[in-house]
Amino acid sequence: MYAFLLSTAVIFVAELGDKSQLMAMTFATRYRARDVILAITAATAIVHLASVGIGYWIGTAFEEYQNWIAIGAGIAFLVFGAWTLRGDELTEEEASKARKATGTALLAVGTAFFLAELGDKTMLATITLATQEGWFGTWIGSTVGMVAADALAIGVGAVLGRKLPEKTIKIGAAVLFFLFGLILIAEGLGWIG
Structure with a gap:
C-alpha cells in the first residue's frame, strides 16, 4: 500500500x-474525453509495467539507452506534427463515423502516449521507485497518478475544443508536437538537461 x-x-x-x-489536453480537443482517458490508461499501464520490470530486475542499467529513446521519440513527434499540419480530408459521412469510432482515437492517442512516455521523467521516476518499493504497488500507483493528472488536462482540453476553431486547434497541436519533438531530440543529444 505504501508503494x-x-x-x-x-x-x-x-x-x-x-x-x-x-x-492529453490537445487530444481532448479532437476526440471524446472517454476515448482519450482509455487510451492514456492503456498506454500508461503498458509503459509503467515495463518501467517497474526494468526497475525491479535491471535497476539503473536503463539509463545508458535513455538518449537513443529520447531521440527516437523526438523524431516520432516531428512526424506527428507534420501529419497534424497536413491534415486529412473527411466527407461528412466519414467524419460522423470517425466521431463514433472508438478504435481510431484509442490507436492514435495510445500510440502517441506510448512513444511520449518512453524515456520520460515519469517513466524514469517509476523505474526509480520500483528499485526501492514493491513493483505491483508502484505500477498501479504510477498509472493512477499519471491518469489523474492527465484527466485534469483532458477536462480543460474538452472545454477549449468547443470554443476554438478547428484550424487553430490543428496548428496548436502541430506546434506542440514539433516543440516536444525538438525538446526530446535536444535532451537525447545532451544539449539540455
Whole structure:
C-alpha cells in the first residue's frame, strides 16, 4: 500500500506541466474525453509495467539507452506534427463515423502516449521507485497518478475544443508536437538537461 500511495503522489506531481499532460489536453480537443482517458490508461499501464520490470530486475542499467529513446521519440513527434499540419480530408459521412469510432482515437492517442512516455521523467521516476518499493504497488500507483493528472488536462482540453476553431486547434497541436519533438531530440543529444 505504501508503494501505491507513494508512486501515485510522486507521478501525479511529476506529470503536472509535463508534455504528455499537454498532449492529453490537445487530444481532448479532437476526440471524446472517454476515448482519450482509455487510451492514456492503456498506454500508461503498458509503459509503467515495463518501467517497474526494468526497475525491479535491471535497476539503473536503463539509463545508458535513455538518449537513443529520447531521440527516437523526438523524431516520432516531428512526424506527428507534420501529419497534424497536413491534415486529412473527411466527407461528412466519414467524419460522423470517425466521431463514433472508438478504435481510431484509442490507436492514435495510445500510440502517441506510448512513444511520449518512453524515456520520460515519469517513466524514469517509476523505474526509480520500483528499485526501492514493491513493483505491483508502484505500477498501479504510477498509472493512477499519471491518469489523474492527465484527466485534469483532458477536462480543460474538452472545454477549449468547443470554443476554438478547428484550424487553430490543428496548428496548436502541430506546434506542440514539433516543440516536444525538438525538446526530446535536444535532451537525447545532451544539449539540455
